[in-house]
Amino acid sequence: MPELVFFSGTMDCGKSTLALQIAHNRSARGLQALIFTRDDRAGEGKLSSRLGLVTDSVEAAPEMDLYGYVVDQVSQGGKVDYLIVDEAQFLAPGQIDQLARVVDDLNLDVFAFGITTDFRTRLFPGSRRLIELADRVETLQVEAMCWCGARATHNARTVGGEMVVEGEQVVVGDVSGSAAEVGYEVLCRRHHRRRMTSASARAGVLSPDVLPVVSA
């Protein structure tokens, strides 16, 4: 039976790499993917991994009918054996419904990849709908780690190096950006709640406030 599968995790846990591996393994067996992404860091119409691999994709624009696009491709003689959808958190809930229809009415597997929650720990609308509709939700095996060594479960946003909890939900960025701009860091829940990034933890250790007080 074809499935809608949501591969989810934090930023930087290997989702895009897995998407590219699935496409590679299947294409070696003659299966052709139709690849959608939205707002990949590498630019429009690209699916990229931090391991350096990148492939062309179809940019899933906000108003695009994904089901209609697949039907058009197939009616024009295009070969579509299954779908890969990266950065699926950015899709509108209605577009996730269209992906479910691709599975049910066109009998194609759809593998969606994305982060579940934003920098405020709130579900992205696209991820919420995926959790509601997917046949399976898979958590990635390679866990990203918080600076403390615990499994990273949350995404923090930094602006000028400081963790923030207010702002636009969508700001494309990376975990290795310069401290001057918007960046991201994956944290465990404990340190997300305490707003302790690796930089603020280091600063805390160096702060004279935490040095032992020597009595006279």
Ligand SMILES: Nc1ncnc2c1ncn2[C@@H]1O[C@H](COP(=O)(O)OP(=O)(O)O)[C@@H](O)[C@H]1O
């Ligand atoms: N230099 C490197 N050597 C080995 N693995 C790396 C290197 N750089 C990145 N990675 C791996 O790539 C992962 C990020 O992959 P990516 O597919 O871009 O993540 P995601 O799509 O989940 O944000 C990291 O968690 C790490 O496992």
Ligand SMILES: Cc1cn([C@H]2C[C@H](O)[C@@H](COP(=O)(O)O)O2)c(=O)[nH]c1=O
């Ligand atoms: C937490 C969070 C992330 N984003 C953006 C930042 C990146 O461009 C993508 C995630 O990409 P990845 O391949 O999973 O690293 O999402 C955002 O816009 N808002 C957020 O709150």
